[in-house]
Amino acid sequence: MRAPPVPEAHVQHRGSPRRLPLVPALAAALLAAACGPGEEPPGRSAEAQHAAPDRAAALAAPPEALPAPDAGADAEGEPAAAREALRPGRGDRLASIAMRTFVHAAPERRAARLGYLRAGAIVERAAAPSGHDGCPGGWYAVHPRGFVCVGRGASLDLEHDVVAATPAGPRRGEPYPYRYVVSRKPPPHLYVHLPSAAEQRRVEGRTRGQALPGWTRRDEALLGAPDPITPFFASGRALPKPFGAAEKLRFPAHRGRAKADSAFGLISTFEWTGRRFGLTTELDLIPIERTSAVAPTAMRGVEVKTEGTPAFVMHHGVRTLKPDASGELKPDGWAPHRSGWVLTGKTAAGGAYAETDAGVWVPASTLRVARLGRDLWGHAARGRKWIDISIELQMLVAYEGERPVFATLVSTGRGELGDPATTSATVQGTFFVREKHVTATMDGDDLSETSVDLRDVPYVQYFHNSYALHGVYWHDVFGKVRSSGCVNLAPPDAAWLFEWTDPPVPEGWHAAFNDKGGTLIYIHA
Incomplete structure (x- = not known):
């Protein structure tokens, strides 16, 4: 085990961003997909940030933390009204019209970035700007903290084309x-x-009336019913491009083809001219039958609500047992492959069966049992949250103090326990969650003449360089090594962890940053 942090100079960024029915060539390409983006992760670039002046820092605080306005400052109460106008909470709102509309700690360009909004998001703002430093449109305080510059990235017009095109x-x-x-x-x-x-x-x-491929029926079921066509799309207007979205070509009806081996998150789907079209997060429309819909995974972690040790069934066809009136264990049901259980510590038949807190017994030989972590940093003693990840077990356990509260199977780097500087191993050491993105785009390593373009990877939490915890929708082999260095999670587990860890991402925001570090992550053999 290596508990101390890995020095930055000795680590190169690596990673991987669930199994789905893919064409063979794409499946092979995704095997080698990288976790870390080819460029700096979205929103990263907080280096060389300056501390905000005291006044600006006070304005960035949540409204309840600001001093109460002095209603008696003068007869008309104008100073109080002016101060109130600089706080969110009066019903005024602004809209993001960029792929990343950054929220700054102070009303100035060089102030630290607290996170960002995504195109189409609408958040509460102050009635009046707090300044115009490097921002002719004005810096507006937003809920629950920070300032947004109105301009290329944000608009006070809630009917802006980018907002109208984002249902x-x-x-x-x-x-x-x-x-x-x-x-x-x-x-x-x-x-x-x-x-x-x-x-x-x-x-x-x-040609008109051309039959759609048979696989579209399966995809229709996975995607669900199409959405109603909104007034914007019914109008026939061309889709705008949010600031920061790529647009290399432009023809009257299309922008060329998508990149080979691309994956997309779809905001909506529409039925149109006998075909189904999907709206991507960069505001392009793609014909659904030129894609394969992702099938959701059945993998789920287990919440630990009683005292016990989490464990997972790693075999297929496993029977559960229950004691009858005489106390003899009899077959009762089935334990699905990779199902999570909490063991009470009691065993039977010489250790052949383990009792679970659900009141059933499971064959011990079918289980992968967590090794509960040790408190190496005083986090547990102080009751703080932390995460333990074992590469050998391919298991993650989340703790509140000394008590495990959640566990799941993961997929770490294919390099296993190798050197992350020379292999696709996951970095070992002690780290802190520093960035959280509801979704982020990740580019794969070069694969001959092509690369994998993984858009809207769900629930990304960066903890060291470009290493991250994140959900995956392109494989479903959790419990085995698979990634290029990141810690892959089933999307339901990634969603649970995202809401549990710090820093929290405010409602309506797409990402939050914390250079001082959030929840501790300990990765070891």
Whole structure:
């Protein structure tokens, strides 16, 4: 075991960003996908940030932390009204019109970034700006803290085209914040509006009434019913591009094809001209039958609500047993593969069976049992949250103080216990969650002439360089090594951890940063 932190100079960023029915070539490509983005992770670049002046820091605080206005400052109470106008809470709102609208700690460009909003998000703001330093449109305090510059990234116009074209945001807290699809070959075209039948024939060579592939019926079931067409799409207007979204080509009806081996999170899907189209988070429309819908995983971690040790069934076809009136264990039901249980510590038949807190017994030989962690930093003694990850067990256990509260199977780096500087091993040591993104795009390593483009990876928590805990929708082998260095989680487990760890991400925000560090993560053999 290596408890001390790994020195920064000795670590290179690596990673991987669930199993789904993929075409063979794409499945092989995704095997080698990298966790860390090819560029700096979205929102990262807090280096060389300056401490905010005291006044600005006070303004960045939640409204309840600000001093009460002096209602008697003068006869008309103008100073009190002016101060109230600088606080959110009066019903005024602003909209994000960029892929990342940064929230700063103070009303100035060089102030530390606290997080960001995503295009289409609407948050509460102050009635009046707190300044114009480097921002002609003005810096507005937003709820629950921080300041946003109105301009390319944000607008006071809640009917802005980017807002009108974004019918919904991510379904935060659900296992999959968007509906996910992976491109087939050739990849889909990126339409700029719902295309007419004539435009589809011109762009794709489709003929009217052409039959859709059989697999679309399966995808229809996975994606659910299409959404109603909103007034924006019914109008036929071209989709805007949020500031920061890529747009290399532009034709009258489309923006070329998607990148080969792409995966997308879809905000909405629409039925149109006898076809189904999906709206991506970068505001492109793609024909669904040119993609494969992601099938959700059955993997779920286990919440530990009683005293005991978490464990997982690693075999198929395992029977549970229950004592009859005479106390003899009799078959009772089934323990699904990778199901989580909490063991009470009692055994039977010479240790062959282990009792669970559900009142049933499970064959001990089928179980992978957690090794409960030790308090190496005083976190447990102080009742604080921390996470223990064992590479050998491929298991994560979350603690509140000395008590385990959640456990799940993970997939760490294919390099296993190797050197992360020279292999795809997961870095070992003690770290802290520093960035949390509801979703983030991750680029794969170069694979011959192509690379994997993994968009909207769910519930990403960076803890060291580009290493992160995050959900995956492209494989379903949790409990085995698989990634290029990151800690892969089933999306339901990633969603649970995302809401449990610090720093919290405020409602309506897409990400939050904390350079001082949030929840502790200890990764070891």
